[in-house]
Amino acid sequence: MPSEKTFAKIADHFRERILSGELAPGSRLPTNREISGQWQVAAATVSRALQALQVEHFIRTTPRGTYVSDDPRWTLSARDRLARVQRVKSFLAEGETSRVTAAELVVPPLYVAEIFDLDPGDQVVRREWLAGRGRTRTVFAVTWYPAPFAVLVPELLSTAPGKNHGITARVLEATGRRITHARDDIHAREADAREAGALGLPVGSPIFAGAHRWSDTEGVVEYGEWCLPPRFTIGYEYQP
Template sequence: MPSPKTFTKIADHFRERILSGELEPGAKLPTNREIAGQWQAAAATVSRALQALQVENFIRTTPRGTYVADDPRWTLSARDRLARVQRVKSFLAEGETSRVTAAELITPPLYVAEIFDLEAGDQVVRREWLAGRGKTRTVFAVTWYPAPFAALVPDLLNTAPGRNHGLTARVLEVTERTITHARDDMHARPADAREASALGLPVGSPILAGVHRWSDAEGIIEYGEWCLPPRFTIGYEYQP
């Protein structure tokens, strides 16, 4: 009997192909029998793997077969966005586009000033943006950077959507900084008015909200705050 690891490997294989864009919305997956043969797995193991992907809204099943969801309700975790920055110099998933709603140099709220270890009156770069896939809004985010970065990377204060996806990679390249520490924190709560408006939801709708901190020995390189619509799935692998 195949170990539970086989079920995990099958699910991970198709999840990664969907996340990478290799399997696009509407693409048909191999039959359960074909997957079982390819992985030398029992039919029950294949069914468990596909059921997990269906629960996560990556796929849909019909009498004609199994397909990638037409309107996938998933987006990338902060960890996976950083991995894409390192791999392809873009923090957007395949098929995602973004719209920048604000890009400014401001005196931040106290909690942000403390995160960046700023003195009173110091400024930071604040960027507010929304990403989506087709008509589906996938994430609403605010990202913050040290003020000196604005002189080195002028596009940090540019709202042109075509410049947004590669900014983290550009910051790392120009500043010659390397992210050596990353942390994500997440919690579920009701959407406030600003978040609800951005995601097209009623105020008070349940959302998953999170923050990421990407830093090196010199301090914070990027601090981000983000939230996802209800029933969206994110995930990432880790070594136990």
């Protein structure tokens, strides 16, 4: 197997184990020699894989060995959050918790109304929430749902702790909808006052921001806007 592909596969292997929670913060990785033997590759290939993970803040190295970062600076992409909803009915990563700061029926901005194909004056559910891992804030988000969903899933209008992580799964179960199309749009920009306050940053700090749109043949099921603190890593695989 070409070393370039092996280097990427080794990095992906440990990245996935960290993202899944199988390797918890502070866990020690096998030695370079052990990884080299397990994968039957040169030590230089292992070093390249681990260097990539270190740049992404998944791991840290010390004279005593290589460890999963105690305060990892990564979070899940919208694609990976949807995959977790489908797999474990929660959109949070292992070790992440969330707090809902607003949950209400509102008349949305025009662009959101157009996304949901609403008439003027129609309402949608708006949920604003913040997620973190330990003391680290990992994502600030606003998610929107069709107003009729609030009748089937009253928790959509609740800010009670402990209910946010499974809200998408409950929406799908209650409505009988199944997400068949998903799109992410991502860009870098400066944080506005609301985003900076939520993430604990100075106004104007650089952030990575995006929006996801999950839908089926009946229309949009969930539209979300989110942003990450500086130097956070997200990633996902795709089949070329």
